[in-house]
Amino acid sequence: MPLKNSVAVITGAGSGIGRSVSLKLSEKGMLVVLVDYDKKGGEETLHLVKENGGEGILIQADVSKGSDVERYVSKTIEEFGRIDVFFNNAGVLGIPSLLADYSEETFDRIIAVNLKGSFLGLKYVLKVMEEQQSGVIINTASTAGVQSTPFLGGYSASKHGVVGLTKTAAAEYGPKGIRINAICPGGVVTNMTKDMDMSDPVQNGPLGRPASPDEIANVVCFLVSDEASYMNGSIVTIDGGLTA
Structure with a gap:
C-alpha cells in the first residue's frame, strides 16, 4: 500500500505519541484524520500538519462513547471515502495507587478510555x-x-x-487482508507522564532513559508500511530493553 494520498485515522492525536505519528504520516503524504477529546491540542496538531504542507481534518470525540466513535469513522468516510491506516492510540494513565486504594471511578475511566475505546475503534473501523x-x-x-x-x-x-484484542482481531481479520499489530512503549516523555519521575534508570531499562514520542512514531510508521507486510498479531515492545 503506497502511503501517499492514503488515509490515516489517529486517535489521541492532540499530543504525545499521537501528535508525532500524525506529523510523520502526514510527511509521508498521508491524509490524516486527527481525533482527540482535547480540541485545543487537536487544533495545535492540525496547525502543525498544515504548516508542514500536509492535509487533514480534526474531529473532536470521546473514544469511550460508541456514538462518538461511529461519528468519527463516518465523517472520515464522508470526507475521504476510505480508511487505510488506523492508529488506535488514545489513552489515559490515572494516578498511581495500590490496588486496594484504587477508586472505582478511576478504574472505570481507565478501562472505558483505554480498553473500551480501543474495542470501539476496532469495531467500527474494521467494518x-x-x-x-x-x-x-x-x-x-x-x-x-x-x-x-x-x-x-x-x-x-x-x-x-x-x-488480547489485538491478537484476536489479527486472527479474525488477517484472512480479510487486514493487518493488526500492537506497540508496547515503555516510558515516554509526554503530557500523560509529565507528573511522573522519568529519571529512574532502573525503571527506564538498560538504556537508562525514557523514549521521545518520535522514537515511538518511527516504529509505527514502519508497521504501517509495506516493509512490515508479514507482521500481523505482533506485540512490539519499544522500551529500551525494559522487558528484555
Missing part, C-alpha cells in the same frame, strides 16, 4: 476495512500490558486487554 479488503491497524498497548506494573493496576489491566 470499513473489511469492505475494502485492506487496511492496517496499530493499537497502542504498553509494557504495562506484558508485565507486572506496580501502582498502575487499572492501566495495566486495560493494556493487557488491548494486547
Whole structure:
C-alpha cells in the first residue's frame, strides 16, 4: 500500500505519541484524520500538519462513547471515502495507587478510555476495512500490558486487554487482508507522564532513559508500511530493553 494520498485515522492525536505519528504520516503524504477529546491540542496538531504542507481534518470525540466513535469513522468516510491506516492510540494513565486504594471511578475511566475505546475503534473501523479488503491497524498497548506494573493496576489491566484484542482481531481479520499489530512503549516523555519521575534508570531499562514520542512514531510508521507486510498479531515492545 503506497502511503501517499492514503488515509490515516489517529486517535489521541492532540499530543504525545499521537501528535508525532500524525506529523510523520502526514510527511509521508498521508491524509490524516486527527481525533482527540482535547480540541485545543487537536487544533495545535492540525496547525502543525498544515504548516508542514500536509492535509487533514480534526474531529473532536470521546473514544469511550460508541456514538462518538461511529461519528468519527463516518465523517472520515464522508470526507475521504476510505480508511487505510488506523492508529488506535488514545489513552489515559490515572494516578498511581495500590490496588486496594484504587477508586472505582478511576478504574472505570481507565478501562472505558483505554480498553473500551480501543474495542470501539476496532469495531467500527474494521467494518470499513473489511469492505475494502485492506487496511492496517496499530493499537497502542504498553509494557504495562506484558508485565507486572506496580501502582498502575487499572492501566495495566486495560493494556493487557488491548494486547488480547489485538491478537484476536489479527486472527479474525488477517484472512480479510487486514493487518493488526500492537506497540508496547515503555516510558515516554509526554503530557500523560509529565507528573511522573522519568529519571529512574532502573525503571527506564538498560538504556537508562525514557523514549521521545518520535522514537515511538518511527516504529509505527514502519508497521504501517509495506516493509512490515508479514507482521500481523505482533506485540512490539519499544522500551529500551525494559522487558528484555
